[in-house]
Amino acid sequence: MSTSELTRAIRTYLDHLSVERGLAANTLSSYRRDLRRYAGHLDQEGIDRLDGVSESTVSDFLVRLREGDAEHPPLGAASAARTVVAVRGFHKFAVRDGLTTNDPAASVRPPTPAKRLPKALPLSDVEAILEAAGAAGTPLAARDRALLEVLYGTGARISEAVGLDVDDLDLEEGTVLLRGKGSKERLVPVGSYAVEAVQTYLTRARPGLVAQGRGTPAVFLNSRGGRLSRQSAWAVLAKAADRAGVTRDVSPHTLRHSFATHLIDGGADVRVVQELLGHASVTTTQVYTLVTVDNLREVFATAHPRARA
Known part of the structure; x- marks a missing residue:
């Protein structure tokens, strides 16, 4: 297989990810960048088929x-690890599509990132931010x-929240339809505080904002009547945190982490939290159980008479 044929094979794989797997545009862009770098590595090694x-070729790339x-x-x-996953997926696809019989990447394992515990806010900080x-x-x-x-009450990603349309809300049932990565939809419950805040906004504030623009189905609007951007939503949270006197770094993802951590701390099953967050794998969600274990360890260390050194 020549270099041009290799390029076509990569393009075919990316088309497969876009059309058949429905990957999000940002994810596709990452795959495209990673595989372009891999193709450059193969070219430097003089490999055109x-x-x-070989397995060592892929290992050397890592x-x-x-x-x-x-x-x-x-x-x-x-x-x-993300780049190696892209390479492994490409070679697996090439075998399945009959482009080759050899999968040299099957045994090359991505490096394991160090586990980083999500940064969650205490409930008192969240409440102060919401009030502010x-x-x-x-x-x-x-x-x-x-x-x-909505961000804290549903665990939505910032892109999911600003992407909401009015028809995605069912406030009588207390549910919101979120569109996640790869255009996957999930229906999630939303609590009474969020329902009340959204109802107040829809009846008392949104009509005036709509009048400033040309009309849009978006729930959250900017001062010109258009859909609120992710950057503007980020600024909303930053200003509220500043007014509330919360000094640590706070991002929309912090509210998502806090949503999940507070649920786990409250006894929610990890698989329920997985569904609410829209995680494809429960493994992604299980990092929140580490937070709870840390909390338990701290309580044990301070409360048990035989735990102290």
Whole structure:
């Protein structure tokens, strides 16, 4: 297989991911970048056929990722792992599609990133931020309070929250339809505080904002009547945290982490939290159980008479 044929094979794989697997645009962009770098590695090694790729070729590529080169800085374990996953997926697809009989990447394991515990806010900080968001009593303040209540009340990603349309809300049933990664939809419950904040915003504030624009189905609008952007939503949270006197770094993802951590701490089953967060694998969600274990360990260390050194 020549280099041009290799390029076509990669393009075919990316088309497969886009059309048949429905991967999100950002994920596809990452795969495209990773496989372009891999193709460059094969070219440097003088390999122009898929059958010419060996396990050591893929392993050497992983080493280069971690060490870096003149054109690329060294990659951390998480970034290198993502790239290796892209390469493994490509070779597996090539075998399944009949482009080759050899899968040289099957035994090359991605590096394991160090487990990082999610940063969750204490409930008191979350409540202070929510109160601060709506304190001004203006239409934009009503929007801000509703937005942050939805983020914390559903565990939504920031892109899912700003992507909400009015028809995605069923406030009588207390549910919200979220569209996650790869256009996957999930129906999640939303609590009474968020329902009340959203109802207040929809009836008292959103009509005035709609009048500033050309009409849009978006739930959360900017001052010009258009859909609120992710950057603006991020700024809403930053300002509310500042007004609330919460000094640690707070992002929309912090509210998502807090949502999950508070559920686990409250006794929720990890698989229920997985469904609410829209995680494809329960393994992704299980990191939140580590937070609970840490909390238990701290309580044990301070409360048990035989735990102290």
